[in-house]
Amino acid sequence: MxxxxxxxxxxxxxxxxxxxxxxxxxxxxxxxxxxxxxxxxxxxxxxxxxxxxxxxxxxxxxxxxxxxxxxxxxxxxxxxxxxxxxxxxxxxxxxxxxxxxxxxESAAKEITTITVQGAGNGTNDQSARLIEKKADNVMNLLSAKNIELSPDVTVANALQRVSGVTIQRSNTGEGRYAIIRGMDQRYNNTLVNGVKIPSPDDKYRFVPMDIFPSEMIDRLEIIKALTPNMEGDAIGGTMNLVMKNAPERFLFSVNGSGGYSTIFNTQPFLGFPHSGINKKSPAEVNGNNYAATYPGDFPTNIFNYSDKSNPINSTLGMTIGDRFLNKKLGVILSASYQNFYEGSTSKRLVPDAQPVFQPTANTLNFSDSYIRQYSTQTNRLGLQGKIDYVFNSKNTISLFGLYLHQNEYETRYTPDTTVGLNSSNTQSQLSPEYRSTWTIQNIANATLHGEHQLGEKVKLDWSGVYSKAEKKMPDQSWYSFDATVTTNNGKIVSVDSTVQPSTGIMNRVWEHNTDQDEAGYLNLTYKPRIFKRDVEFMTGGLYRYKTRTNYYDAYSLQADVQATTPFHGIDQLPLYFQTPGDAYGYNTAVGANTYTAHEKTGAGYIQAKFMVVKSLQVLGGVRVENTNMDYTTTLPETYPVGASGTVHYTDVLPSVHFKYFISENQNLRLSYFKSISRPGFGEYVPYNLPGEVFTEIGNPELKHVRADNLDLRYELFPGLTDQFLIGGFYKKLENPIEYFVTRDNSPSSLYIQPQNTNSATNIGAEVVIAKFFGKFGVSANYTYTHSRITTIKLLYHQVTTSNGTSVVTDSVNQSRPLQGQADNVGNVSFLYKDPKFGLNVQLAFAYTGSRIAQVSQYAGLDIWQKPFGQLDLSFEKRILKGFFFYAKINNLTNAPAKFFIKQPYTTVDANFKGYSIPFQDSGSNYTVAEKDMYKISYLGGLRYKF
Missing domain, CATH: 2.60.40.1120 (Carboxypeptidase-like, regulatory domain)
Structure with a gap:
């Protein structure tokens, strides 16, 4: 135009x-x-x-x-x-x-009897507020414009700006998963254009949100109350990513940026060569009867690490779209590429598998202290395209395609320089370790969608969906060696590196999985007029056939050397296969870690929407979902439990939503809905995998979670971009799933396992305020959440009776919040927007209160994350017509992430009185178990819009 x-x-x-x-x-x-x-x-x-x-x-x-x-x-x-x-x-x-x-009034040429989606699609704050106001259920929106001007480059980081949402961070401090209203990521689902997508994760259903570049979406919807026509497996909320549609006129935009992370000012980026990594294990290439050889099948060039000083981060994005054939044919293409170098330094204490009983029960004790340095290079590629054709006013059809690809190259170096804990010896044994991990994640989706007006009152829409997600971790490799550290008065005098025989020194693992969906959706809408009132009836359903596969193959080698052989390099060591039954290098891809699962989900619903009186709208109905899942591992059928299994259940999920129109700009909402959360496929399987700190194991006895949900919210939209929202929510969970640190027969072995617990409650309140004064504005939200769950814990203590003194382990009940739930969550952003000068500035602060990061088997020894606040800055300045300079600065205050145990550390042995464990907060009554440093990162670039 x-x-x-x-x-x-x-x-x-x-x-x-x-x-x-x-x-x-x-x-x-x-x-x-x-x-x-x-x-x-x-x-x-x-x-x-x-x-x-x-x-x-x-x-x-x-x-x-x-x-x-x-x-x-x-x-x-x-x-x-x-x-x-x-x-x-x-x-x-x-x-x-x-x-x-x-x-x-828009001057766009109108197509006779054809409607083309226009400005009210949520791409800017004004239309986002309009969608929130007109919605039938409780939701919050982030517009594309809001995200573009924010300090965030991924959807995961953008999510933390939404009311009641916190993010679970990766090893480098980047957002990865969303926690909505204190409900762990397992209780939320992810949709793209209203269609559920599979997860590339090897065990869980939830989707890593950092795989989505933020510039690829039109708006981000956080739906907190489900209607019957929505999939029912969301207790915390549903994240719906609405992707870009064809514009009404020609659109072209391109952007590029560069920057760096200041973490590499003090530590080098440690990279490894990955071009020659074998994507398939020796057993996959040659068959399970093949005897692998060293070094032929396990080249060590992956351990040839190199330092890179201040590596440069970069992004590139492009969108082009238009409408043709008298506006009937719409086409849009969008691409995004990101290459980031990120890192962190993590100081950690390792709790003993069992506490001590003196001076009091469950007294905290540590077995080791170490430092880990992470260097991660992440490549993200996002491609999407959509074609829609408007036949006439009654029939439209569209084809949407999405491809997301992420490479993550992570080096983990554990120098273990703290020389042990409570050690009075002049010599200490350490085990420095290097680990190289290449993680490949892909998500692909193709959706064919049609909308048909069958009559004046009847409408039909349908979707045919094919989606596939996959994750590959080819040749994950790590090796360690021993070092004897000699100290004098607490100072390191010398370090002698040696190799000890009969200990594992090198491990190689191949792991990959796929999650494939074939699904069909159908909805029929009928809008009659009954008793002089418009009524909307909807019915429909879906059928999804899911296939999940997982492959795991591991090899462990040890050094064929004499005791105390000097260590000069992994290339120079003679190695042989460690496990006696695997002495010739046969593959170990036989077990619960390799499996195939299928899931058939069928759902149907009915719902009605009508005005009871002039100002009161009611939407209600019921949804029924049937789940039938089976899995088969490569374990022998004689295995006691878990070699294969089936799970089947049916859920009836009613819901009702009241919306009272107080005035043109005021709503009062009251909602009830029942929802579920299905366990991940890998969680059912009795898998056994090494984790970042503890080994993780599965649970074939796991049950799915059901929940009753209540919502009450008052809404005021006093201005075109202003809003005031205040409300409360209540959730009661049946069979909630928590991850517990457990022992396996021996107090020295710790595992993490998903387990069902007793019923839990979650109650909270939210408030959102957005107000603009000419060029200045403030946007803020605060959420208070309180959850309560009671579980059985262990109490290790000393008992004195008439027969003497003994040490026993008893079971006690302990009440605590749900894992991942923070009592206090808040965001505040200060905005300055001057259209005449072409300047936009945003200073954003996100705060998350303390929350449980890891549940302990022992009472009082849960690991909590301390309150975390991050301050970010972003701005954009027009420099020429259509050209803008922009910058994003993250973590301005160098905020560290800390994890703690609510118990001060007390040295038991009298010989070590006054010993100070490292990186503690002075004068505190708790013990810091981990401290992660990420530091400031900068990004600046140019954007052009036509």
Missing amino acids: SNKLLRISSLVGLACLGASSLWAGGIKGKVTDKETGEPLIGATVTLEHTRYATVVNLDGTFNLKHVPAGKYELEVKYVGYKEPEHVEVIIDDANGDKEVDFTL
Whole structure:
């Protein structure tokens, strides 16, 4: 569409008072879209033939100040809008400021009987507020414009700006998973354009949100109350990523940026060569009867680490789209590439598998202390395209395609430089370790969708979906060696590296999995008029066939050396296979870690929406979901439990939503819905895998979770971008799943296992405020969440009876919050937007209160994460027409992540009184178990929009 000159005329004729002008007042008002009510931000308002001009602010207002008395012709320019009616404006010293509001109508050529989606699609804050206000259920939105101007480059990091949402971070501090209303990531699901996508994770169903570049979406919906036509496996909430649609006119945008992380100012980026890594294990290539050889099948070049000083981060993105054939055919293509070098330094204490009983029960004790340095290079590639064709006013069809690819190259170096704990010896044995991990994740989706108006009152829509997610970890490799450290008065005198025989020195693991969905959706809508009121009936359902595969193959080698052989390098060591039954290198891909699973999900629903009275809307109905899952491992059928299994259950999920229209801009909502959470496929299987700290094992006896959910919310939308939301929620969970640290027969062996616990409750309140004052604005939200669950814990203590003193382990009940739930969560952003100057600035602070990170088997020894707050800054400045410079700065305050145990450390042995364990907070009554440092990162670039 070409530029249109919008003029509002008035007669010019009244002479100025005297020879000089009198400063009588000003002209102010609002400029909005006639159809949507959205402010036309950036429209220019000019007094013709004068020097007076301004632009429309973020809230739709404009203000021409210090205007001389007289009659003026106002000129409003905004691309793509018709000329409005003329209005006469007179300024004199008697009546001061004049207020004039303008509503402009789009000048886009209309297609006869064809509707093309327009501005109200949530791409900016104004249309996002409109969607929230008109929604049938409780939701919060982030618009594409909001995300673009935020400090975030992935959807995972953007999620932390939403009310009630916190993020689970990776080893380098980047957001990865979302926790909604204190509900762990397992209790949330992820949709793309309303369609569920599979997860590339090897054990769980939840999708890593960092795989999505933030610039690829039109809006991000966080749906907190489910209606019957939505999939019912979300207790915390549903994340719906609405992707870009074909625009009404030609669209082209491109951006590129560069930056770096300051963590590498103090530590080098440690990389490893990955071009020659074998993506398949020796057994996959040659068959299970093949005897692997060393070094032939296990090259050690992957351990040839190299330092890179201040590596440069970079991003590149592009979007192009238009409509053709008289606007009937819409096409849009979007691509994004990101290459980031990130790192962290992690200081950790390792708790003993069993506490001590002195001086009190369950006294905290540690077996080791070490430092880990992470260096991670992440490549992200996102591609999406959509074609839609409007046959006529009754029939449209679209084809959407999405491909996401992420490579993550991580080096973990554990120098173990703290020389042990409570050691009075002059010599200490350490085991430095290097680990190289290449993780490949892919998500692909193709959705064919159709909408058909079968009659005046009947509409049908359908979707055929094919999706596939996969994760590959080829040749994950790590090796360790021994070092004898000699100290004198606490100072290191010498370090002698040696190799000890009969200990594992090198491990190689191949792991990959796929999750494939074939699904069909069908919805039928009927809108009759009953008792002089419009009623909407909906019915439909879905069928999904899911296939999940997982492959795991591991080899362990040890050194064929004499005792205390000096260690000069992994390339120079003679190695042989460690396990006696695997002495010739036969594959170990026989066990519960290799499996195939199938899941058939069928669902149907009915729902109705109608107005009970003029101001009260009711939406209610019921959904039924049937789940039938089976899995088969490579364990022999004679295995006691878990070699194979089936799980089948049916859930009836009613829901009802009341929406009371207090006024045009005020709503009161009350909702009830029942929902579920299915365990991950790997969690059912009795797998046994090494984790970051503890070995993880599965649980074939796991049950799925059911929950009753209540929501109450008051909404006020006083301005076009302003809002005030306040509400509360209540959730009661049956068979919630928590991860417990458990022992396996021996107190020296610790495992993590998913287990069902007793029923749990989660109650909370949310408040959201957004207010703009011309060019300045503030957006803030706060969520209070309180959950309670009671579980059985162990108490290791000393008992004195008439028969003497003994040490026993008893079972006790302990109440605590749900894992991952923080009592206090808040965000505040200060905004400055000057359309005339082309400047946007955002200072954003996100706060997450303390929460349980790891549940202990022993009472009082859970590991908590301390409150974490991160301050970020972003800005954008127009430098030429269509060209913008932007910058994003993260973690301005160098905030570390700390994990602690709510018990001060007490040295038991009298010989070590006064011993100070490392990296503790001075004067605290708790023990810091881990401290992770990420430091500041910078990103700056150029963006062009046509």
